[in-house]
Amino acid sequence: MEYDCEVMTFWAYEFLCRESFSEMEEILNRSGPWDWKMRDCAWYPDFLQCRPQSGARICIYALKPPDGGSGYRCVIEADSRTEIDSVLKESLGKLLVENLREAEAYEWPFD
Secondary structure (H helix, E strand, C coil): CCCCCCCCEEEEEEEEECCCHHHHHHHHHHHCCCCEEEECCCCCCCEEEECCCCCCEEEEEEECCCCCCCEEEEEEEECCHHHHHHHHHHHHCCCCEEEEEEECCCCCCCC
16 A cells, blocks of 8 residues: 655744844734734743645744844745745745844744
8 A cells, every 4th residue: 555645844044033023923914925823832932823835834933042132943844845935035024134044944843
């Protein structure tokens, strides 16, 4: 018997941003095309999350960069990077993002 199993791809970005989570949520939702929601949990720090399409999810959470400031990590899980990445980068471009760089991807940080 043969199974068709999709392989999920993980990738991540880190960046600095002057906006707060609530400001980021408002800007990202206003600029579209995805619906972002603030999530909070007793076990994890607050984070922004969206599900741009079936089989894909994105979260943004705060980091403490070594040089101070407001650092963030954006983790993406999807079955196809090409379908998500260009729209995500365009969306992040609507924020006051500095030093956007690709980072090591780990498994999905929140469940």
